[in-house]
Amino acid sequence: MNLLKKHWWKIASVIILFYTIIGGLLIEVPRLNILNESIRNLFFHVPMWFGMLLMLLASVIYSIMYLKTSNPKHDDWAVELANSGIAFGVLGILTGMWWAQFTWGQFWSGDPKQNASAIALLIYFGYLLLRSALPDDEKRGRISAVFNIFAFATYIPLIYILPRMVFSMHPGAEGNPAFSAYDYDNDLKKVFYIAIIGWTLLGVWVAQIRVRMRRIEYKTLFD
Amino acid sequence: MKNIYLLLLFCSLAFSPLLLIAQTNNTNTEKQATKNGKIPITQRDYENSDVLMADIFRENGKIYVVVAVLTTIFAGIVVFLVITEAKLKKLEDLVFSERKSKNTTHKVL
Numbered sequence: 001m002n003l004l005k006k007h008w009w010k011i012a013s014v015i016i017l018f019y020t021i022i023g024g025l026l027i028e029v030p031r032l033n034i035l036n037e038s039i040r041n042l043f044f045h046v047p048m049w050f051g052m053l054l055m056l057l058a059s060v061i062y063s064i065m066y067l068k069t070s071n072p073k074h075d076d077w078a079v080e081l082a083n084s085g086i087a088f089g090v091l092g093i094l095t096g097m098w099w100a101q102f103t104w105g106q107f108w109s110g111d112p113k114q115n116a117s118a119i120a121l122l123i124y125f126g127y128l129l130l131r132s133a134l135p136d137d138e139k140r141g142r143i144s145a146v147f148n149i150f151a152f153a154t155y156i157p158l159i160y161i162l163p164r165m166v167f168s169m170h171p172g173a174e175g176n177p178a179f180s181a182y183d184y185d186n187d188l189k190k191v192f193y194i195a196i197i198g199w200t201l202l203g204v205w206v207a208q209i210r211v212r213m214r215r216i217e218y219k220t221l222f223d
Numbered sequence: 224m225k226n227i228y229l230l231l232l233f234c235s236l237a238f239s240p241l242l243l244i245a246q247t248n249n250t251n252t253e254k255q256a257t258k259n260g261k262i263p264i265t266q267r268d269y270e271n272s273d274v275l276m277a278d279i280f281r282e283n284g285k286i287y288v289v290v291a292v293l294t295t296i297f298a299g300i301v302v303f304l305v306i307t308e309a310k311l312k313k314l315e316d317l318v319f320s321e322r323k324s325k326n327t328t329h330k331v332l
Contacts, residue, residue, distance in 0.1 A: 014301050021293050025286065030268035037277045205304065212311055219318045 010205050016198030020044075023191045030188075034103055041099050042188060043195045048092035049117075049159070051200040055085035055207070056124075060152040063145035072218075073211075075141040078148060079131060080210045084203040086124050093117060104169055113163035113170040120158045123151045 004011070024043035032039060059081035066074035096114065097107040108114060127147050134140035163170060280286055 017297060018294060021297055022290055025290050025293070028269060030264045031271050031274040031276050032264075032268060033274050036275055209304075209308055209311060212315060216311075216314055216318050 009201055013198050013201030013205060016194055017202060020047075020191060020195040020198055024195065027187060027191060038099060038103060039188075041095065043191050045092065045095040045099055046192070047196045047199040048088045048095060050196040051203050052085045052088040052092060053160075054196075054200045055081045055088065055203050056152055056155060058204075059085060060148055063148040066141055066145045070138070070141070072137065072141065073215075075145065076211045076214045077207070078145065079128075080207040080214070081204070082124060082127060082148065083210065084207040086121065086128070087206075088199070088203055089117065089121050089124070093121065109169070111163075111170060112166050112168045113159070116158045116163050120155045123154055123158075127151050 020043050024040055029037070029039050059078045062074045062078035062081065065071070066078060093114075096117075100109060100111070100114070101107045104111070127144060130147055131140055131144045134143060277286065
């Protein structure tokens with residue numbers, strides 16, 4: 001019973017992801033040209049980006065809390081949530097490249113959203129690099145927390161706003177064919193929105209494990 | 224001092240919707256016919272047979288093989304995660320329960 005109280009969200013994540021995989025492959029989807037069956041990537045590729053957004057948002061909140069409280073636990077969560085988010089971002093770029101190869105004809109066609117997400121990832125690599133360059137715990141925590149806030153403030157316009165203002169093959173931009181209409185379609189929504197929750201929880205699960213590893217590391221190093 | 228960071232974040236986030244508004248104004252003037260560039264999905268999109276889908280794959284029932292493979296892989300990853308977490312729990316118990324038996328834990332570590 002205690003197990004269920006503590007880990008219910010992990011169990012939920014696993015159940016949701018089984019639903020995503022089985023439902024995502026088997027439900028009826030619209031038969032659209034160019035996309036064909038690859039429309040099912042909506043349940044796997046797109047949640048990577050939404051999951052990344054949610055985890056980076058949580059990371060920046062922990063960074064602000066760290067600046068307010070100087071509690072190292074907040075810094076641990078900030079960095080590990082950023083790590084999970086970045087991992088999702090890398091997976092998002094890679095899965096996006098596969099999808100692009102078979103619908104747009106090229107792995108990398110310099111689509112504004114592809115370029116912007118690559119830049120956003122580089123900014124977050126900078127965050128990890130900055131952390132590894134500062135040996136002092138207190139200094140590293142404060143400087144990287146400020147960097148994290150600026151990184152997130154750049155990330156949002158880069159990925160979610162700027163690509164929508166220019167021509168992009170991604171849905172949401174003007175003159176876009178096919179399935180920019182997916183948000184009209186209720187059958188796809190049934191799996192898609194739940195899939196976002198499932199994938200995000202999985203990322204948080206990994207982040208939590210890594211935060212706990214950090215605490216053991218500190219405990220054994222400084223005692 | 225700390226409030227300045229919060230203020231900066233708030234300002235940059237508050238600025239974002241302005242860009243969005245500018246964008247919707249643009250599209251409204253350029254493309255009004257397509258409802259902000261969106262094409263609604265109709266019943267026909269589900270029923271047509273001129274777009275190639277994995278129909279034969281499904282008729283033969285082989286899609287369930289893929290479903291089985293993916294669920295197996297995912298189940299494997301979950302089991303791996305759970306085992307990793309169980310090991311972590313053991314380590315935590317070892318490290319954080321030093322008050323009870325300080326000497327023994329140091330020997331183990």
